């Protein structure tokens with residue numbers, strides 16, 4: 219392990235989920251030496267449990283800068299799919315996305331839906347043709363976009379890990395970081411097995427990022443999400459976005475997700491949570507009543523007080539940084555945020571990251 223100043227890695231990353239892995243790939247791809255320390259028996263927590271809908275959520279539409287950034291993130295993810303799948307195996311499937319909007323949603327978003335070009339309004343026969351098997355309430359209005367994508371989080375992470383290996387990233391699994399501290403001209407990283415050093419440290423520990431001794435002041439906390447994988451003979455051809463998502467998975471299964479719960483660090487599935495999801499699924503697609511729930515998952519999304527990722531120097535530190543808080547869009551936005559973060563770390567160019575992601579804003583509750 220690097221311990222003498224001459225062997226210092228340029229960067230140590232605390233946490234190797236999709237966010238840490240994408241950042242490790244970006245930094246090492248530009249010549250930096252990178253050490254990733256991850257506490258799990260395998261890397262990724264939320265990443266491995268995600269539903270996998272890679273579509274910007276309309277909840278961000280009123281923040282034009284951030285919504286635009288998420289749309290750009292989708293293009294970066296498309297580029298990842300094209301670049302990584304031929305070499306590391308398929309982890310995605312393209313599907314149209316159908317958004318079911320209630321009148322109050324339409325009032326909230328106003329003209330933005332058409333101005334931003336979220337999709338095409340469809341109704342009548344056109345709607346019926348696009349949504350075989352679904353039972354859609356006539357009280358909603360429907361927007362269809364062709365550019366939806368489903369991503370298997372574990373498969374995506376494996377592909378990025380493959381790139382990290384090829385680029386010489388040092389990866390230490392099963393290593394829990396207890397404290398990160400600036401120590402003269404380096405940064406000390408206290409683990410259960412001793413203290414390591416790196417020039418700079420980036421905390422990419424997902425929901426654990428604001429833990430004691432890490433990026434404490436940045437307000438990242440866990441939000442539990444539950445989802446279910448249903449095996450069925452029925453065919454679902456689009457991603458339905460309504461109260462929850464109902465989506466064709468990367469294999470043949472149908473995915474229903476996900477709850478958003480404040481349950482601290484409790485990360486098991488509950489009867490109530492899964493019950494809500496299954497009720498939604500069978501109401502939206504009655505043929506799923508005969509489906510078999512083959513997998514139930516719960517995980518902790520990292521969320522911040524601003525509702526945006528937190529990216530930049532931890533306030534009061536020169537050598538300790540954070541990239542976390544990707545909420546329910548981490549598969550969609552990990553690459554884009556890692557590219558912006560790498561530009562900041564390597565070239566002091568922070569322009570690619572929306573201002574609302576700056577850690578100095580994180581405690582202020584900027585909407």
Ligand SMILES: Cc1cc2nc3c(=O)[nH]c(=O)nc-3n(C[C@H](O)[C@H](O)[C@H](O)COP(=O)(O)OP(=O)(O)OC[C@H]3O[C@@H](n4cnc5c(N)ncnc54)[C@H](O)[C@@H]3O)c2cc1C
Nearest residue numbers: 233235237257262264265269270271395424443517548549
């Ligand atoms: C049920 C559910 C559904 C979701 N659906 C979607 C979706 O449809 N679309 C989408 O884009 N996103 C979705 N997400 C969100 C997405 O999964 C997350 O935003 C993303 O995976 C966060 O990645 P991460 O790398 O920050 O965190 P994680 O994947 O949680 O990785 C954090 C890593 O840090 C490590 N770590 C923690 N503490 C320490 C420490 N002290 N020392 C060392 N290592 C540490 C952990 O072992 C872990 O490997 C969903 C999440 C859940 C739970």
